[in-house]
Amino acid sequence: MSQKSNATLKAVLEYGPLVAFFVAYLKLKDEVFTFAGTEYQGFIVVTAGFIPLFLIATGLLWKLTGHLSRMQVVTAVLIVVFGGLSVWFNDERFFKMKPTLIYLLFGGALGLGLLRGQSYLKVVMEGLMPLQHEGWMMLTRRVTGLFLGLAVLNEVIWRLMETETWVYFKTFGLPAAIFIFFMFQTGIFKKYALDEESVASEQKPE
Template structure:
């Protein structure tokens, strides 16, 4: 029996669907207060509590669909469960708002540690996605390290100085747009440091010859 390939929209829908669902639910419930077990919970906390299982179900479906999850997706899931759970447990939205800060600090910090060791850990994770020279990977890793650390600082500034609603808009659209713009501006890097098809083909032949 031949398996039917998953539609192309399924993967992005599973990745971004829970985020958009969080945004829509927040707009719907932001001005509501719910009493559960004698404790009052703001709409933000209720939406956060609902977001955690929705996100985990989406990641499980994505794993079933693709057969794997990236280290970044796994780390994100762990932090969402941890800090989302803390926000619900302590009835304090600050934990969940700090989650993007810690995610980007984690990613930026790990890339930075790799650079200090003379390695591009980004290359290890994404080498099959973007064939670049070693120098290209180093430059991209340096830029992405600074970018992630900048996003961590920006998230802290937004949630600590702006309203909750502004932070939700920033988290839903601002962070996604920032990452998209970052990679769009790396066109010259990808062009100048891309591996030629002949070179990648030679590498592949060499690996096959070694086996």
């Protein structure tokens, strides 16, 4: 399989379940289903279907790339836990809180690293964009702020707005916010980028 095909398949596996969740929600949001004498709103039924779909996509992604990042593993665990709680208790609030906890965990982990003078973000993303230490520290501070801000924003939206608004926010708002954020970080990437010789010297065993 070509690199282009691999990249396309990887994107489908990463974003396909989220798009499927969005489409299914729009179709079933006003429906009520009865299982074992208990009524479930469309959101809960869609959530129940999303969990195995996400796990299958994650498993295929692992098979395709040969690895999963810590972020992907943690996200999968939280989706199973909070999605499962929503289905078990027939309460959509658990699933809506999931992004908040994800961003708090990641933001907290990055913040802990900063307090220790380290960039845990470098461990995850170094292969994608080699930077000098100062660049990684600056970028990590900004990403930490982004994650904490998104956690607060998710709480505000799911608590104060309609479920449909939250679904649109989860499907399009969060990915767009992260994409736009990194688009505005080009100054860091240009100023602190390592040249090929520097990258080779860092990777050279002592």
